[in-house]
Amino acid sequence: MLRTFCFAVGIFIALWGATFLMVDQMTFAWKVEPMIERDPSFRGFYVTLNESKQRVFNPPQWLAFCLMSVGTVTMLYSVALPKKQG
Numbered sequence: 536m537l538r539t540f541c542f543a544v545g546i547f548i549a550l551w552g553a554t555f556l557m558v559d560q561m562t563f564a565w566k567v568e569p570m571i572e573r574d575p576s577f578r579g580f581y582v583t584l585n586e587s588k589q590r591v592f593n594p595p596q597w598l599a600f601c602l603m604s605v606g607t608v609t610m611l612y613s614v615a616l617p618k619k620q621g
Contacts, residue, residue, distance in 0.1 A: 536619075537613075537616060538613045538616050538618075539613075540613075541609055541613035541616070542609075542610055542613040542614070544609055545606045545607065545609030545610035545612075545613060546606065546610065547606070548602055548603075548605055548606035549602065549603050549605075549606025549607055549610070550606070551602050551606075552598075552599045552602030552603030552604075552605075552606060553599070553603060555594045555599035556599035556600075556603070558594065559593070561591070561592040561594075562589050562590070562591050562592075563590040563592070565589070565590075
């Protein structure tokens with residue numbers, strides 16, 4: 536059970552990394568009202584607003600490779616786990 540769960544999580548993370556490798560920017564469908572003062576914290580660091588007040592996410596290049604690496608290591612870890620006895 537733990538092996539399959541770790542393998543599924545690894546595939547999920549690696550596929551998100553491959554998605555970010557192919558995407559330059561993502562525009563979310565809903566419109567938001569901009570805040571008066573927005574401090575550049577980690578949550579809003581890569582998210583901006585376009586002309587029609589929609590959020591735009593610009594993933595950096597390193598994020599794709601980082602997610603693919605973490606997903607691959609997680610899948611390799613799941614293969615290296617010992618099999619259940621009994």
